[in-house]
Amino acid sequence: MIKTASIISTGDELTSGRTTDTNSNWLADRLSAEGVEVVSVITVGDDSERISWAWQAAAADVVISTGGLGPTADDLTTETVARFTGRKLLLDEEQADAIRGFFDRVGRSMPDNNLKQAMFPEGAVPLPNQRGTAPGYRFDLEGGAVGVVLPGVPHEMKAMFEEQVLPWLRGQADADRRFVSRTFQTFGMSESALDEALLGAIDPARGRLAFRASFPDLSVRVSVAGQPEAAERELDELSKEVHRRLGDAVYAEGDTTMQQEVGQLLSRRGLTLVTAESCTGGLISRRLTDVAGCSDYYTGGIVAYSQSVKEKVLGVSGVTLAMYGEVSEETVAEMALGARRLSGADLAVAVSGIAGPGGGSDDKPVGTVCIGMAGDLFSEGAFSGGEFSAGEDIYLEGGACARTYKLGGNREWIRVLSSQLALDWTRRYLLGLEPWRSGFGVRGGG
């Protein structure tokens, strides 16, 4: 039974920062999905001593190495493994033929040094490589552990893992134990607020909670291990509890992004959206158009960075701009109304704010951001009966709604958070929830 894995990544390009190691992440994800816990990932350069150290350090039921199987002198994995395990290196004729065959197929003759790739530590089981010249292999380590050596070229490594390592791995597994997990995407609660809200929700003996902050997304993953059926049932129950405790802070399950969720809601309701952006400068638009097929519900937008574009294109009145300023609830409300008028979209969301580092004042410091929205529900008064708690000072007039936020962080942070607020306003509007309650500092504990 293989419960733990350790991954070794080899290559100077990794330790010098030239290339991001995506193999380890991919392997970790695949192994986790099989219920195998990755206890460590160790990355070393093309150096025999360090590779040897990595194999010594990697303590797990299976150790999977990628890289260092090329034909050149700086490819050292196999000779290091042989020395480390005290085995001889032997030529495997079958694999040598396969390598010659590969060169034949691409119409080249095999350079001599490629023969090195058909040398394996004595007793190793070769893992053929259909897509390149470097076969991998599997061999026994001390204490019942197993070593798996794969090439570093991602598409070769991945195919060999799926076709040869995974079937072997599953063959080692217990049939009556499975590892299942579910992810919840949230917005509007800080990591510590989530932590507090979920305190005691999950018995550590039954499951595990993990938070992941990938700004502006904050997700919660619940995992359970156990008998297949029992584990699934358990996960369903725990999921209900997460929803009950977090409420509308959960905007989606799984890997769904806020822009995908907004897109799905718009599609489902058959509504179209237009954007009017000042400080976010196209970021909301960029996020909406990340989603393939968005042309069904997103008409486009205006990046009204200068005052003249706000006036000339969006039709914000000069009086409003002079009286309240570019960053004001009155201005974003007019931006949203203007964008809606211009495009004929059903719903318009607008942002104007001071992202900094310059441009702040005592009255409106950096981080002051106004979100505005125009849509039928506002003129129909659907939201007008809502009770506002203290401090919820919002603008709600003439088919538009707006609210001012005070956001922290640097320029990038303020812009990204503003775009998330604008998308979350849209999501909430589409769900019939008061848009202006989106964001931090509204819910208790956040």
Place this chain on the structure above:
Amino acid sequence: MIKTASIISTGDELTSGRTTDTNSNWLADRLSAEGVEVVSVITVGDDSERISWAWQAAAADVVISTGGLGPTADDLTTETVARFTGRKLLLDEEQADAIRGFFDRVGRSMPDNNLKQAMFPEGAVPLPNQRGTAPGYRFDLEGGAVGVVLPGVPHEMKAMFEEQVLPWLRGQADADRRFVSRTFQTFGMSESALDEALLGAIDPARGRLAFRASFPDLSVRVSVAGQPEAAERELDELSKEVHRRLGDAVYAEGDTTMQQEVGQLLSRRGLTLVTAESCTGGLISRRLTDVAGCSDYYTGGIVAYSQSVKEKVLGVSGVTLAMYGEVSEETVAEMALGARRLSGADLAVAVSGIAGPGGGSDDKPVGTVCIGMAGDLFSEGAFSGGEFSAGEDIYLEGGACARTYKLGGNREWIRVLSSQLALDWTRRYLLGLEPWRSGFGVRGGG
């Protein structure tokens, strides 16, 4: 003298494959640029025993850890480090105040568990975090080595490394030996074309070349080690050689991004820019507004995702759209002219294309992208005398210019590359270079 580094990355999201670790790659690159060799990168989950093991295993002059500094129960770095080094954990009042201040600034009250982030192993030097709640710290390890603990949130970690760790690291270096390097940002040549163009440019005994691909940016770094003055002189000479060989494919030196370079050129010339985007959907706009102070030269833009916005807002003629289609040189030329007219900007750049996965046809497959530009230099005929090589089929009429590209890759890749082309057209226009020569496949060897 710090010659070697080891990096420890902590987080269940890394060992479970939910997140790719980009911090280690970034740190490895920065450390390499300072002449510090990364001997290992060790990634472990949020598990006290494994974090402790990682600190034991990491043998180098400096050990840099990222992650595990959050306020929740599964953030274990600090208590593990304290136990591993046999130190007490003490509350630092100054850092506690800073964390309270952070919550004040964002208008929230501090949850109790955040106070944990102001606890440090006895004797550690706190490294304040201006951008988040988790300060880092530096402390002495056995045998003269030093440990540096940073948060895992990338923008916090990077700022703290640059502002606090790097100056300290440089202060440890030998006074009569220095490692100097310079980075050249390029666009329009593939990595292998750059490699060929620079073949033999640098004597391995004198300096080193390193390429780094972080799409859409491809940079070349030249480094030299030696006596400070001699090394600087050497680097100057090598830099000239790089410029001579790569020509206008080099768009900037150092960490300058394409959007920063474009902004500097616009500011210097006192010109303003407007954008009209279809398939890039706000990406060009988002990139331009990443740069603080961009309101001096960027008036804003239109994201004309739907045909109706192209017609109604940008004034693209219905005849043009019907005859040539939304993705055509004629349409992007009119989009650029319309955006310029609407905003009064000096220069307009427009993009329309098929980013996929749907929407392609035999005639215009996914990846077909048209870039258009409107500006005085086109009507003044400044570019009209240029000689076009075979295949340079461009549109140049009525104060506008356009060209069709066939780009490869997925939706995201096509969109990012299109935005890079649009920005590079702008850069080239401002330098008096033919904009339409921007991109791959135009220069020899590219």
